[in-house]
Structures are given as C-alpha cells and as structure tokens.
Amino acid sequence: MTTPMTLERPEVTLGPIRWLCATIAVAAARLLATQQPARIHQVLDRLAHGARPADYDHALAARQAVMAVSLTCRGARGCVPRSIATMLLCRLGGAVPTWCVGVRSLAPFAAHAWVEVDGVMVGESVPPDYLRTLLRVGREDLPMRAGVS
Numbered sequence: 001m002t003t004p005m006t007l008e009r010p011e012v013t014l015g016p017i018r019w020l021c022a023t024i025a026v027a028a029a030r031l032l033a034t035q036q037p038a039r040i041h042q043v044l045d046r047l048a049h050g051a052r053p054a055d056y057d058h059a060l061a062a063r064q065a066v067m068a069v070s071l072t073c074r075g076a077r078g079c080v081p082r083s084i085a086t087m088l089l090c091r092l093g094g095a096v097p098t099w100c101v102g103v104r105s106l107a108p109f110a111a112h113a114w115v116e117v118d119g120v121m122v123g124e125s126v127p128p129d130y131l132r133t134l135l136r137v138g139r140e141d142l143p144m145r146a147g148v149s
Contacts, residue, residue, distance in 0.1 A: 012064045021092050022065040022085070026073060029066075029085035037101070037135065040084070044099050044137040047091050053139045054095035059115055059122040062089040062097075083113040086122070090115075097122060098138030102131045 014022065032040055054062075066085040067074045073082035080101075087099045097115040104110045112131055115122050121131075 012061075012068045014065055014068055018065055019069060022062075022069045022089055025062075025085040025088040025092065026066055026070040026081065028088055029081040030072070032084055033080045041135065041137055044084070044087060047088070048096045048137060048139050051091055051094060051096040051139055054090045054093075054097040054117055056117045056120060056122060058093060058095055059086065059090055059097040059117050062086045062093070063115065063123045065089060079113045083115050086115050096139050098136055100131075100133045100137075101135040102133040105130060105132045 032043060035043075063082070063086045066082055066089060070078070070081070070085070072078045073085060083099055087096055090096055097117050099113070099115055101111065101113045103112070114124050114131070121128070
C-alpha cells in the first residue's frame with residue numbers, strides 16, 4: 001500500500017541567474033552523489049579550499065533555492081544531493097558550510113546528510129543531538145598549512 005505525499009515547494013523567489021545557478025548545482029550534485037563517499041569527500045574538500053565559512057542565512061538561502069528547483073532534493077531520500085547541491089551553491093558565492101554525513105543516535109538505524117554552520121544544522125527539523133556525525137567536510141576542517149592562517 002502506498003501513502004500519498006505532497007512535497008511543498010519552498011516559498012522562495014529566484015531570479016533567473018539564481019535559478020540557473022541552483023539548477024546547475026543540483027545537476028552536479030546528482031552526479032557527484034552517485035560516487036563513492038571517499039570521492040565525494042575529495043571533491044568537496046578541494047572545493048572548500050580558498051572559500052570563507054558560510055554564515056547560516058547564506059547556507060539556508062542556498063538550501064531553499066536547491067529545494068525550489070528540484071523535486072528530488074525536496075524528498076525525504078534526497079538528503080545527499082540536497083546537501084551537496086547546497087554546498088556547491090554556497091561555493092559559487094565564495095563561501096562553504098560544513099557538509100556532514102551521519103546516522104541517527106536512536107534506533108532504528110538511518111543515515112542522513114546535511115550541512116551545518118558553526119555546529120548548527122541548516123534547515124533540518126531534528127534536535128541537535130538526534131544525529132551523530134561520521135564524516136565532516138568544510139572550511140573549518142581544513143588542515144592548517146605552513147605560513148597560512
């Protein structure tokens with residue numbers, strides 16, 4: 001038996017340039033989401049170099065834009081492409097949030113991917129301790145290089 005479900009489009013007005021950027025980010029994210037976790041980590045880690053940390057409002061606006069242009073990213077099983085696309089769209093603006101993959105801390109087991117800023121999940125409707133992070137990629141997680149602060 002199936003349950004009817006509607007996915008509401010976020011009430012966001014996107015200009016043509018923002019719509020195009022969000023659409024490109026979603027297309028790239030859907031391709032990247034099919035790769036091995038190590039490859040995703042490598043690509044996102046390279047993208048984070050040279051970027052400033054995103055602020056919460058910037059990351060939330062990117063997430064909403066991604067969800068406005070993609071039905072897949074709005075769905076319950078769209079967390080990986082949604083989170084990757086959010087990070088890519090933020091990077092187009094010169095900043096990156098932290099991309100995270102983790103699991104529920106309570107049974108039943110379920111994996112999830114999200115972005116966060118300063119340790120706060122962006123746009124997620126779960127309590128802060130609901131998910132346990134297993135993998136994290138972002139600007140603040142980059143190793144310090146000699147002579148660079």
